[in-house]
Amino acid sequence: MADKRRSSRPGVNLARRKALKSLATGIGVMALPAPQVSASVWAAFFQKHFRELSRDDLERVLARLEKTCQEEYGRSVTVKATPPLDGVRFGYGLDLSRCIGCRRCVHACVAENNQSRHPQIHWIRVVRLQKDKGIDFDHAEHYYDPPQVPEEGHFYLPVQCQQCDRPACTRACPVQATWVEPDGIVAIDYNWCIGCRYCMAACPYGGRHFNWEKAVIPAGELNPDMHYLGNRPRPVGVVEKCTFCIQRTREQPGRYPACVEACPVGARKFGNLLDPKGEIRQLLEHQRVFVLKQELNTQPKFFYFFAT
């Protein structure tokens, strides 16, 4: 259980129940679980915020999640809560001169991160743009489906959570269910999220997705290596998004995110921004990088470039 230590927990004022209450007064009902539901549902309802859980509480929560998941999918799974690594701030690079829009990354991400197959949730969206128009989202197309890519006159731009240093989403959350971790990953406590979707409205990148219905994931395709803040199956009514594959990357040694490994053209780069020899710093130094919607000053840690 040594790896199941909790994440960072700066002193935050977690006023979720207050917010829930004021919402409830507005609507006129308090959404408590029905009295006949199981003990684990009650336990989940009264669980503290992830960053306020004591070590023992956390162990119990992880064990409960593992058990629920095992019951539901009939497979043994591990839910860890590996904390950030010291001296690490993650950064990501994407070479738009190489990307051919093949969507291998999209589907690798779905499989790795236990995204719902129905209704469908994709954390990565690839937009097709026109070479003569440049990065102009008025001419963006998500649903392109030619027999082969790349297509004449087009280029492709994959978008996912940009892991901002000054995110609009975390500030929009009324209950602080989403925050920036010390390694730069923007995390969500799915058990604390109240599903108001303010964060989705605030995110300028469309990086967040909502669970309208119970996720459908074939048990045989479930990835059993799970992180509390990452790819464990999400409950209905909460928001989810890319976590830089927290269950893979926050390890010693940590694997590359699934999208990086799936990319056939090698357009996707990942590493530690604090490592001067790492590939991310190399590309920041040697390529002309840019971020999406720079004017909003969200300070993404997701850098795009056109390698020559």
Added chain:
Amino acid sequence: MRRRTILILLMTLGTADAAGSGVSSLAPAAGESRFDQSSPLYRSAIAPPDLSEDIFPCSNCHAEIKPDLRRRELRDEHGAIALRHAAGQLWCLDCHHAENRDTLRLATGESLPFTESYRLCGQCHGEKLRDWQSGIHGRRTGHWNGDKQYLLCTGCHNPHDPQFKPLTPMPPPERPGRAVH
């Protein structure tokens, strides 16, 4: 499996001295730690070339064939190889060693194992080679803070026809039926 066989073949031939230029072979030796935190440079390895079945060692045939330096249409063998590299300026023996067909050839005349073909490419594509070495061009897999594997240039570019080949895209997202995404 095939790749491994070829690697072993190369090794038994003694041409795969892949430890040169600071890279070690793909498989760590038995008992060796996969991750050495004391080392500032993590072990990196290059996946071996993916040659066709039964083509290697080339010397199986070429030991008996006198090298023919003439630029010509190949009829008896290798007829499927169509050179579409550098607008027809290159010929086979600019890259393949005439006397030792199991190796490649650098402009200096030095012979080079297939496992180090990136040095051949780097003679003319120096900037790409540097970008590949720093992780900007090409692909790394494995661990971002530990062992990693690189693909050879030939893992993505056919040296005889190097333009990256188009792919069939995977399915697009479903169009939202209601307010879902």
